[in-house]
Amino acid sequence: MVAAFQRPGWYRAALGAVIAAAxxxxxxxxxxEISGLSAFQSEQTGYPQVIVPLIMxxxxxxxxxxxxxxxxxxxxxxxxxxxxxxxxxxxSWKDYFKVNTDHKVIxxxxxxxxxxxxxxxxxxxxxxxxELAQPGTQIxxxxxxxxxxxxxxxxxxxxFVIPVFAGIANxxxxxxIGAPDMAFPRLNALSFWMxxxxxxxxxxxxxxxxxxxxxxxxxxxxLSTGAPLGQSFFNLGVQFAGASSIATALNFLVTIITMxxxxxxxxxxxxxxxxxxxxxxxxxxxxxFIAGAQFMVFFDRILHTNFFQFGAGGDVISYQHIFWFYxxxxxxxxxxxxxxxxxxxxxxxxxxxxxxYRLMAxxxxxxxxxxxxxxxxxxxxAGMFSWLRVPMMLTTLLIAVPTGxxxxxxxxxxxxxxxxxxxxxxxxxxxxxxxxxxxxxSGVMLGMVPFDIHVSDTYFIVAHxxxxxxxxxxxxxxxxxxxxxxxxxGRMYDEKLGRVHFWGTLIGTWGTFIPMHWIGMDGMPRRxxxxxxxxxxxxxxxxxxxxxxxxxxxxxxYNMIVSWRFxxxxxxxxxxxxxxxxxxxxxxxxxxxxxxxxxVGGPYEFxxxxxxxxxMAGEGAEVPTGExxxxxx
Numbered sequence: 073m074v075a076a077f078q079r080p081g082w083y084r085a086a087l088g089a090v091i092a093a094a095x096x097x098x099x100x101x102x103x104x105e106i107s108g109l110s111a112f113q114s115e116q117t118g119y120p121q122v123i124v125p126l127i128m129x130x131x132x133x134x135x136x137x138x139x140x141x142x143x144x145x146x147x148x149x150x151x152x153x154x155x156x157x158x159x160x161x162x163x164s165w166k167d168y169f170k171v172n173t174d175h176k177v178i179x180x181x182x183x184x185x186x187x188x189x190x191x192x193x194x195x196x197x198x199x200x201x202x203e204l205a206q207p208g209t210q211i212x213x214x215x216x217x218x219x220x221x222x223x224x225x226x227x228x229x230x231x232f233v234i235p236v237f238a239g240i241a242n243x244x245x246x247x248x249i250g251a252p253d254m255a256f257p258r259l260n261a262l263s264f265w266m267x268x269x270x271x272x273x274x275x276x277x278x279x280x281x282x283x284x285x286x287x288x289x290x291x292x293x294x295l296s297t298g299a300p301l302g303q304s305f306f307n308l309g310v311q312f313a314g315a316s317s318i319a320t321a322l323n324f325l326v327t328i329i330t331m332x333x334x335x336x337x338x339x340x341x342x343x344x345x346x347x348x349x350x351x352x353x354x355x356x357x358x359x360x361f362i363a364g365a366q367f368m369v370f371f372d373r374i375l376h377t378n379f380f381q382f383g384a385g386g387d388v389i390s391y392q393h394i395f396w397f398y399x400x401x402x403x404x405x406x407x408x409x410x411x412x413x414x415x416x417x418x419x420x421x422x423x424x425x426x427x428x429y430r431l432m433a434x435x436x437x438x439x440x441x442x443x444x445x446x447x448x449x450x451x452x453x454a455g456m457f458s459w460l461r462v463p464m465m466l467t468t469l470l471i472a473v474p475t476g477x478x479x480x481x482x483x484x485x486x487x488x489x490x491x492x493x494x495x496x497x498x499x500x501x502x503x504x505x506x507x508x509x510x511x512x513x514s515g516v517m518l519g520m521v522p523f524d525i526h527v528s529d530t531y532f533i534v535a536h537x538x539x540x541x542x543x544x545x546x547x548x549x550x551x552x553x554x555x556x557x558x559x560x561x562g563r564m565y566d567e568k569l570g571r572v573h574f575w576g577t578l579i580g581t582w583g584t585f586i587p588m589h590w591i592g593m594d595g596m597p598r599r600x601x602x603x604x605x606x607x608x609x610x611x612x613x614x615x616x617x618x619x620x621x622x623x624x625x626x627x628x629x630y631n632m633i634v635s636w637r638f639x640x641x642x643x644x645x646x647x648x649x650x651x652x653x654x655x656x657x658x659x660x661x662x663x664x665x666x667x668x669x670x671x672v673g674g675p676y677e678f679x680x681x682x683x684x685x686x687x688m689a690g691e692g693a694e695v696p697t698g699e700x701x702x703x704x705x
Contacts, residue, residue: 248341362394427481439474
């Protein structure tokens with residue numbers, strides 16, 4: 073037992089969390105006693121005897137689980153332990169519950185963990201729709217309802233959509249560019265282990281006095297600065313989720329820029345790599361803004377700094393500017409990786425080169441640039457300067473151009489292609505194009521100042537964001553999971569169950585969110601536990617489709633678990649794709665390649681006789697010395 077506490081692992085992590093929390097608690101009590109204050113403070117924006125242990129316990133956990141062992145030995149001048157590669161790769165299921173430096177193991181850790189939070193967030197959504205099925209109070213009161221939709225949104229955004237894309241890219245991207253691993257494997261592991269801490273902080277807020285945070289995922293001040301203790305859990309959880317995202321993005325940037333295989337120029341990179349390069353630039357530049365905003369709210373709550381307290385000279389509107397300067401780019405953080413996934417799936421299953429490859433890549437860069445010029449369209453009714461509305465409206469409409477380029481490029485790729493609709497991944501990709509286009513059109517509508525003022529804070533906004541993030545982002549996530557499931561597990565999933573999941577998800581999504589447009593335009597407000605009786609029948613219909621949407625996700629869960637264990641063994645390349653990850657075994661070797669491959673052509677040269685994207689070890693071909701081969705431009 074003593075040995076178990078001496079080596080990195082769950083025993084030492086639990087002990088580290090307890091010791092760190094106890095130190096934090098003791099430090100607060102001692103300092104308050106020395107200062108002549110009561111040992112405990114129970115104002116709803118205070119509770120230092122809870123907040124300080126809440127800050128310190130995660131670091132004790134990370135230290136105990138083994139995230140800092142190598143760096144701390146180096147920092148203190150101790151001899152570092154020679155790398156025996158025992159923490160690299162998965163040899164049994166237990167290796168997925170340890171600190172691991174293999175990008176493939178970390179990718180699966182990300183995916184499985186984020187789907188746990190997806191189902192918890194989905195359960196919160198079911199409770200919300202059960203309460204809203206009819207007017208009046210059905211299941212929960214107004215306060216609990218506010219907490220449910222706040223935690224639901226925070227989990228889905230910070231603990232599912234953003235990090236699950238990081239998980240898919242973690243697994244696939246190094247293989248795609250011919251790299252043996254990510255540039256910083258230890259930082260990669262730390263990035264993952266910060267993520268469940270954020271989720272536990274969000275969920276742990278339900279145990280706080282006064283209940284979970286209830287100011288929505290936006291946490292607008294001054295509502296959030298005076299909220300009960302649970303709001304501080306949100307402030308801290310966002311910091312861990314944001315730090316995880318930034319560390320991952322820096323890792324992706326260095327990996328993509330410095331570790332591409334010989335011959336892989338930027339114009340030979342798969343579009344998934346381009347998408348993650350773009351997303352990483354957004355994350356690194358934008359995420360510090362939400363971290364700063366949440367720190368300012370946290371300091372207002374704990375230290376009474378009054379950043380957002382108007383009566384003490386603070387500026388309330390500045391919170392919204394800072395928050396949306398991150399959160400509108402965050403919309404693209406939550407969809408650009410999906411654009412890359414859809415490009416891979418459509419090209420592979422339509423057996424055609426990507427139409428307009430270079431323009432597709434440049435459109436991703438265009439979205440990055442324009443995304444920083446549109447934040448204030450979220451604030452048309454917030455009391456901003458009237459003259460600022462028109463330029464923000466124009467930039468909002470302008471950003472639809474690079475997004476539209478991608479839509480037409482996918483349609484051009486499908487044109488006269490051999491569309492294999494027996495693939496569940498392809499079904500989700502096709503449904504994504506239609507659903508995301510609808511969400512994009514409603515987004516253009518919301519960019520218009522008069523219309524936005526009319527539907528602001530109504531269910532039209534709920535419909536739009538869910539068409540974009542569920543019908544958009546989540547559809548691409550499912551497409552990616554189905555597409556790379558054979559590569560990750562070495563097994564094939566059940567296509568019949570996949571189609572049941574697809575049709576149930578598509579019908580459930582459309583049935584849930586299309587009616588919300590109509591009742592929103594009729595004036596039903598969002599974020600309310602009760603509503604006018606005239607909307608009762610519509611809400612009952614919406615709730616029925618929502619329950620269908622939730623229930624069919626259990627089919628997906630069953631299919632993935634059972635197929636991972638008992639599915640037919642997968643070939644190395646069941647989809648006959650060209651990119652490098654399909655040129656190795658399923659699942660890949662621990663270090664990916666015996667020798668680094670050489671890239672000799674583009675990744676989408678379907679139908680071109682003799683075309684190759686990469687030459688693996690032992691194939692003996694020479695790397696062409698001329699211009700890189702690019703098709704579909």
